[in-house]
Amino acid sequence: MAVDKDTVARIAKLARIRIPEEQQEALTGELTEILNWVEQLSELDTEGVEPMTSVVAMSLPQRQDVVTDGNCADKVLKNAPEGAHGFFAVPKVVE
Amino acid sequence: MTIIEGKTGPWEMVIGLEVHAQVIANSKLFSGAATAFGAEPNSQVSLVDAAMPGMLPVINEMAVEQAVKTGLGLNAKINLFSEFERKNYFYADLPQGYQISQFLHPIVGEGTIILDLEDGKTREVGIERLHLEQDAGKSLHDQHPTMSYIDLNRSGVTLMEIVSKPDMRSAEEAGAYLRKLRSILRYLGTCDGNMDEGSMRADVNLSMRRPGEPFGTRTETKNVNSIRFVQQSIELEAKRQVAILEEGGTIDQETRLFDASKGTSRSMRSKEEAHDYRYFPDPDLLPLKIDAAWVESLKKDLPELPDAKKQRFIDEFGLPVYDAGVLVADQETAAFYETVAKGRDPKLTANWVIGDYFGALNRTSGANLGNAPVDAAKLGGLIDLIADGTISGRTAKEVFEAMWESGKDAAAIVEEKGLKQISDTGALEGIVDQLIADNPGQVEQYKGGNAKLIGWFVGQVMKATQGKANPGMVNQLLKKKLD
Numbered sequence: 350m351a352v353d354k355d356t357v358a359r360i361a362k363l364a365r366i367r368i369p370e371e372q373q374e375a376l377t378g379e380l381t382e383i384l385n386w387v388e389q390l391s392e393l394d395t396e397g398v399e400p401m402t403s404v405v406a407m408s409l410p411q412r413q414d415v416v417t418d419g420n421c422a423d424k425v426l427k428n429a430p431e432g433a434h435g436f437f438a439v440p441k442v443v444e
Numbered sequence: 445m446t447i448i449e450g451k452t453g454p455w456e457m458v459i460g461l462e463v464h465a466q467v468i469a470n471s472k473l474f475s476g477a478a479t480a481f482g483a484e485p486n487s488q489v490s491l492v493d494a495a496m497p498g499m500l501p502v503i504n505e506m507a508v509e510q511a512v513k514t515g516l517g518l519n520a521k522i523n524l525f526s527e528f529e530r531k532n533y534f535y536a537d538l539p540q541g542y543q544i545s546q547f548l549h550p551i552v553g554e555g556t557i558i559l560d561l562e563d564g565k566t567r568e569v570g571i572e573r574l575h576l577e578q579d580a581g582k583s584l585h586d587q588h589p590t591m592s593y594i595d596l597n598r599s600g601v602t603l604m605e606i607v608s609k610p611d612m613r614s615a616e617e618a619g620a621y622l623r624k625l626r627s628i629l630r631y632l633g634t635c636d637g638n639m640d641e642g643s644m645r646a647d648v649n650l651s652m653r654r655p656g657e658p659f660g661t662r663t664e665t666k667n668v669n670s671i672r673f674v675q676q677s678i679e680l681e682a683k684r685q686v687a688i689l690e691e692g693g694t695i696d697q698e699t700r701l702f703d704a705s706k707g708t709s710r711s712m713r714s715k716e717e718a719h720d721y722r723y724f725p726d727p728d729l730l731p732l733k734i735d736a737a738w739v740e741s742l743k744k745d746l747p748e749l750p751d752a753k754k755q756r757f758i759d760e761f762g763l764p765v766y767d768a769g770v771l772v773a774d775q776e777t778a779a780f781y782e783t784v785a786k787g788r789d790p791k792l793t794a795n796w797v798i799g800d801y802f803g804a805l806n807r808t809s810g811a812n813l814g815n816a817p818v819d820a821a822k823l824g825g826l827i828d829l830i831a832d833g834t835i836s837g838r839t840a841k842e843v844f845e846a847m848w849e850s851g852k853d854a855a856a857i858v859e860e861k862g863l864k865q866i867s868d869t870g871a872l873e874g875i876v877d878q879l880i881a882d883n884p885g886q887v888e889q890y891k892g893g894n895a896k897l898i899g900w901f902v903g904q905v906m907k908a909t910q911g912k913a914n915p916g917m918v919n920q921l922l923k924k925k926l927d
Contacts, residue, residue: 363532363720365534402730402731403730407730408730409503409733410502411502411503411505412476412502412503412504412505413504413505413506414469414470414471414504414505414507415470415471415476416470416477416478417476418471418475418477418490418491418492419475419478419487419488419489419493420487420488421489421490421491422484422486422489424491425486425489425494425596426486431591433588433591433593434485435484435486435487436486436594436595437486437536437593437594437595437596438588438591438593438594439591439592439594440591440592441585441588441592442535442536442583442592443585
C-alpha cells in the first residue's frame with residue numbers, strides 16, 4: 350500500500366499537525382514503509398482465531414453509579430492557557 | 445403521509461430522526477463526577493472528563509442497565525456483545541479530541557415504536573439502533589467579544605443515541621415519534637425527556653422523492669431542541685429542497701443548522717470536513733459483554749409501558765382509542781385517572797379528567813397533578829354526586845370551577861350554594877302542572893305533532909328551578925302528562 354502526498358496532507362490536517370510542503374514528500378515514503386511493515390501481519394493465517402482484545406483474559410470492569418469525583422474546578426483549570434469566571438476561555442469558535 | 449404538490453408534481457418527505465437522550469444516572473459514563481443540571485461551571489468535572497494525560501475510563505454499570513432497559517422498551521434486540529470506539533474530531537468542548545461512542549457493535553439493535561397519530565390511528569416506525577456515547581462540554585459564545593467560554597460539566601455524561609429508520613413521511617409523524625419516544629423513556633425512568641434543558645435533542649434527516657421512487661439525497665439538521673421546532677424545521681427544509689429540485693438543481697448532502705428565532709436554516713460548512721471520524725476500537729476499554737439472564741431479569745421488572753397500558757384502558761374500561769392514548773401519554777396522568785376511576789364509571793371519569801380537569805390544569809400556571817387544588821379524591825367526590833343524581837352534569841361544571849377556586853370538596857360547595865338537584869317528584873310535578881296550565885297554546889301544538897316542543901317545556905322547568913331540576917325526571921314527568 351502506497352501513501353501519496355495528498356493523503357499525507359489530509360491526515361495532517363485531520364490531526365491538526367502543520368507539515369511544511371517540503372517535508373511531505375519524505376513522510377510519504379515513511380508512512381508507506383510503516384504500512385507495508387504492518388501489512389506483513391496479513392501473511393499469517395488467522396482463520397478461526399478469535400480477535401484478542403486483552404493480553405489477560407478479563408471482562409470490562411464496571412463501577413457502581415456513585416459520585417466519587419469532581420468538585421475540583423481549580424485543578425481542572427490549572428493548566429488552561431486562559432480561564433474566566435470558572436470557564437475555560439478559548440479563541441471564539443462560532444458555527 | 446403528506447404529499448407536497450409542487451409545480452412539477454407531487455413530492456413525498458422521507459424523514460429519519462437521531463435522538464440524543466441523556467441517561468438518568470448519578471455519575472458519568474466513564475467517571476465518578478456528578479451529572480446534575482445547572483451546577484457551577486466545571487464543578488462536576490473529573491480529571492477523566494477533562495482528558496488529563498494518563499486518566500482511564502471505567503464504565504458506569506447504571507449506564508449499561510439504562511441502555512438495555514430502553515432497548516427492551518423499544519422491543520429491540522439487545523446485543524450481548526458490544527464495543528466502544530473512538531470517534532475522532534477536534535472541537536473546543538471535546539477535550540479528548542475524540543468522543544467515546546459505539547459504531548460497529550452498538551448495545552441495542554433493531555426495534556420498533558408505535559406512533560399515535562391525531563386521528564386515533566397508529567403507525568409503526570423502525571428503530572435502527574441505540575448506542576451509548578459520551579456527551580461533549582458546553583460552549584458559550586455570547587459572553588465575550590473574542591473568546592468562547594467552555595464548561596465541561598456535561599463532558600462525559602451518558603447519552604443514548606437512538607436512531608430511527610427513515611420511516612416517517614410528515615412533520616406530524618416526526619412529532620408523534622418524539623412524543624412517543626419521550627413517553628417511553630419517562631415511563632422507563634431512563635431519560636427525563638426535558639428538551640428545554642437539553643436532555644433530549646434531535647437531529648433531523650430529510651430527503652424528498654417522487655412517491656414510490658427511491659430515496660433522494662438527504663440533509664441533516666442538527667440539534668433541534670423542541671418538538672415544535674423539529675416540525676417547523678421539517679416544513680422549512682422540505683420547501684427548500686422542493687424549490688431546488690423543481691429548478692432542476694441537486695441537493696447537497698450536508699449538515700444544516702435551524703435558527704428557531706428567525707425560522708431559517710443554513711449550511712454548517714465547517715462540519716463537512718470533520719466528517720472523516722476515523723473510528724477505531726478504544727484501546728482503553730474491553731468489549732462490553734452482558735449476561736442474557738440479567739437482560740431477562742431487567743425485562744421482567746419493566747413497568748407497564750404506554751402501549752400496553754393504552755390497550756388495557758381500552759379493554760378494561762371500554763375507553764375510546766383517543767381517550768386511552770391521551771391518558772397514558774404520561775405515567776402520572778394514567779395513575780391519576782386509575783385512582784379516580786376506581787369504583788366509578790370509567791367513561792364519565794375519563795371525560796372529566798381529559799376535559800375539565802386537564803383544562804383547568806393547563807390554564808393555571810404552575811399547576812400540576814402534585815399540587816392542584818382538586819386532587820383525585822375530590823374529583824372522585826364530584827363524580828359520585830353526578831352518578832347518584834345529586835347534581836346534574838351541567839351543575840357539576842359550576843361546582844368544579846368553585847372547587848378549583850377554593851380547594852373545597854364537592855359536597856361542601858353543593859351544600860353552600862344550594863345546588864342540589866331537585867329530584868323530588870312531588871315538587872317537580874307541581875311545577876310541571878303549573879306550566880301546562882299556563883301554556884295551553886304550546887300544549888295544543890305539542891299534541892298536534894310538534895314533538896320538538898318538549899325541549900321548550902324542559903327549558904321552562906329548568907328556568908323555574910334555576911337549573912336545579914333533574915333533567916331526566918322532568919322529561920319523564922312531561923311525557924307522562926302530555927302524551
